[in-house]
Amino acid sequence: MAFNRTIRGFILWCIIACICIPFAGALAAQAADDGPDASRMFLFADYALEQGDYDTAIAEFKRFIYFYPLDGRVAEATFKTGMAYYNKERYGMAGHYFDRVIRDHGDSDHGIDAAFMAARSDARLNDHNAALHRLRALGNSAVYGTDVRDKAMYHMGWVYLERRDHAGAARAFDAVSDANRHRYRIDHLLQRLEDLKTLPSRSPLAAGVFSIIPGGGYLYNRRYQDAFISLVFVGAGAGAAYDCFDNDLNVLGSIAAITALGFYSGSIYGSIGAAHKHNARAYDDFVFRLKQEFQGPGPSRLSFFIQPQKDGATLTLNYSF
Numbered sequence: 001m002a003f004n005r006t007i008r009g010f011i012l013w014c015i016i017a018c019i020c021i022p023f024a025g026a027l028a029a030q031a032a033d034d035g036p037d038a039s040r041m042f043l044f045a046d047y048a049l050e051q052g053d054y055d056t057a058i059a060e061f062k063r064f065i066y067f068y069p070l071d072g073r074v075a076e077a078t079f080k081t082g083m084a085y086y087n088k089e090r091y092g093m094a095g096h097y098f099d100r101v102i103r104d105h106g107d108s109d110h111g112i113d114a115a116f117m118a119a120r121s122d123a124r125l126n127d128h129n130a131a132l133h134r135l136r137a138l139g140n141s142a143v144y145g146t147d148v149r150d151k152a153m154y155h156m157g158w159v160y161l162e163r164r165d166h167a168g169a170a171r172a173f174d175a176v177s178d179a180n181r182h183r184y185r186i187d188h189l190l191q192r193l194e195d196l197k198t199l200p201s202r203s204p205l206a207a208g209v210f211s212i213i214p215g216g217g218y219l220y221n222r223r224y225q226d227a228f229i230s231l232v233f234v235g236a237g238a239g240a241a242y243d244c245f246d247n248d249l250n251v252l253g254s255i256a257a258i259t260a261l262g263f264y265s266g267s268i269y270g271s272i273g274a275a276h277k278h279n280a281r282a283y284d285d286f287v288f289r290l291k292q293e294f295q296g297p298g299p300s301r302l303s304f305f306i307q308p309q310k311d312g313a314t315l316t317l318n319y320s321f
Helices: 001-034 040-051 053-065 072-086 090-104 108-126 128-140 146-160 166-174 176-186 186-198 204-210 216-220 225-245 250-295
Strands: 302-311 314-319
Touching: 040 053, 040 072, 053 072, 053 166, 072 090, 072 108, 072 204, 072 225, 108 128, 108 146, 108 186, 128 302, 146 176, 146 250, 166 186, 186 250, 204 250, 216 225, 216 250, 225 250
Parallel strands: none
Antiparallel strands: 302 314
């Protein structure tokens, strides 16, 4: 009897196995068809990022992080999600994902890269103090080596330049160690910063003083059309006010005088503002050219720069190898 029960149990098990195995295979095949595996999903997201399809890259990296939270590439996927947002100029969202990498993988290579990119995102949002705080923390940390510290000092210099603090920029650049000064071309960069002293500038004080004569401040700023308009309107208003008061039209005279005074004060304010704008534009143009020179695709193997001097000029040749 026991033997018969064993035979019947074995037969029943075989019948169940024959029924379930095909279904299990079908379910496995269906699961495989439901979506790509982790590697293919990551590679597709990476390809979209490289092709500039940032919306697709963001969506696919987020899917990867959701479906494979324990995968060893989660830090890289999170970082590249931030890069996609950064390239879309959505710097707030980029900083959010960079901060996630810093929080969860701060000591890894991706964590360090995320810290630098978070600082760049802050700078793009004109939050220069936050950017400097991040970079200063990287530079002062004993966990990272000389290369990270020097890179932090180098990026701090550019942030200082963006907020028009060239003295702070020079100190940050000069803090780069001897081991990396050639890599970042620090000596030549400091030499180029000296050109800031020779930038063409206009004095807001002089513009205000010249504005005592209607249109004089605009003339100083070489805005000849504005100078002519200011002279005509202020002169016409003053003349109309004089004629009205001379003919006992005191109300009309007061209106004309107030109008002329408004144009006159506006001319003074506009002339001072024009001088400030000229200086800011000259500074920003200089920093832009400096970035193109030092942060662009890289100098050619042979390049030269001419530095004006009081008694002539200095020619500097650079050869990259």
